Amino acid sequence: MMCKNLLFALLILISFNGFAQNISLSEKAKVSILTCGLGPESYAMYGHTGIRIQDSLNNLDVVYNYGAFDFSTPNFIGRFIKGDLQYFVTYGSFIDFYYNYQVENREIIEQELNLTPLQINSLYQQLNYAVYSDERFYTYKFIDRNCTTMVVDKINKIIGQEYIKSDQTNLSYREILYPYMSDFYMKLGIQLIFGAKVDEPATRLFLPYEFKNALSKTQVNGNKIEKSDSKILQVTQSEIPFNWLNSIYSLLLVLITLVLLNKKWIKISYFIFAGVLGLFFSLVGLYSLHEEILWNYNILLFNPLLLIFAWYYKKKNFQKTLFLGKISLAMLLVYLAYMTTKIHLQIVWPFIVLHFYWIGKIVLQIKKSKLARG
Structure with a gap:
């Protein structure tokens, strides 16, 4: 009896599927x-x-x-x-x-x-x-x-x-996407992992x-x-209260705290983090088939060379630290010039300022030390 019922149910399902596919719609x-x-x-x-x-x-x-x-x-x-x-x-x-x-x-x-x-x-x-x-x-x-x-x-x-x-080809894909992202740290992460394709006109x-x-x-x-x-x-959306923990203000607070603490191990740890992030951007672009994350110019900010820079800085190899520091600053200048027309400059600028300040300060200290030694 159960087999007959199952067969009957299958016949009904097949009939329904056939009907759904083959009927002609009315006027x-x-x-x-x-x-x-x-x-x-x-x-x-x-x-x-x-x-x-x-x-x-x-x-x-x-x-x-x-x-x-x-x-x-x-x-x-x-x-x-x-x-x-x-x-x-x-x-x-x-x-x-x-x-x-x-x-x-x-x-x-x-x-x-x-x-x-x-x-x-x-x-x-x-x-x-x-x-x-x-x-x-x-x-x-x-x-x-x-x-x-x-x-x-x-x-x-x-x-x-x-x-x-x-009809918005005067805007880039990035500019169209940007207002949709209300969560600050999600927006920051997405904007950093996006590459050059999303800056193309939104055709x-x-x-x-x-x-x-x-x-x-x-x-x-x-x-x-x-x-x-x-x-x-129609739905009623309750207004989401401002959350400073999920905003640029919390990011600024963390970065300013790191600067004020002024510990060498903190700088080294941060440069390792930034270098690993840049390395991830580089490798994921090679692995992924998503065109949106290819040619990610954000590696000029989160530069994989910062891993080597951190290593020589820790080992007090001042000559190589100075050399890599100058390269990193040059890349930062290129990045800043490129970013002047990009909408996500308004959320990545704290990192740009921090990198210029810390790397620039280390380079100047090494130069002053070399001059003092004659």
Whole structure:
């Protein structure tokens, strides 16, 4: 009896899947882009994009989601860092989707698209094919391939041309990303690990709210592609009180304390930390496939040579300490000149000042000592 019930359940599931893939949508069908609010987790801090398809005559209301990933993937962190983590497209009922975001207290904005019944049906068939084929999986890339870019590409393909595109090419990717990061130390870490690619003009629509704004302005053959725009889930966000421990002020307090203590072992320990960080930036760029962390000019600040500098400083090898100190100061000058046009100068400047002060002071002390010895 149990085997018969199981077989019956499987037949129903297969029938449902076949129905979901093969039906043709009616003239009443609608397509909407769902833009979901920001969340505290790192993977949700920029929001989310989904595609909703409704057809009242076929009793259909589903959401397709290109942002799914599996935490149980072997070596999840390592694969994410390397840049070969597989994301995949899923679909589910709109009610479940809505409820999940309601529980997470994240808003949902819906933009119905002005597409023809033929385009809507074609999109529906393509999405279903993606869900049930090898096309389901894709290699995640922070800027070039994520839950938003996949949707942008799908809609542009349906309308036959790249009508939906970025209108903020006067800004860099870094400048667009910067306001999203409210946590100071997370912002600092992300800005330091990013390389030169994020300073390029933002030609790619890669963030949900940027996509939403672009949709509102997009016209296809003189007609707006956005048919309607409504906030279907409104939430009340409590104001987060200022936390000085998670701000530039706590960083300044720590660095100033280190300077005031004026201990040689503290300087050596700090230079080792800075050198190891620079070494990490160098090596992760060689290991990872993420283009966003390649060519990281922040190694001019957190310079791997500081490891050797710290070693000779500890051993009182003044000649080599002086030589490496001058190289480090020259790199700092290059870094500062380059950073004058970069938005994250406003959060890394304490490190620049500290490095100039400590390395410069050590170099001057050695020079004075050499002059005194004649």
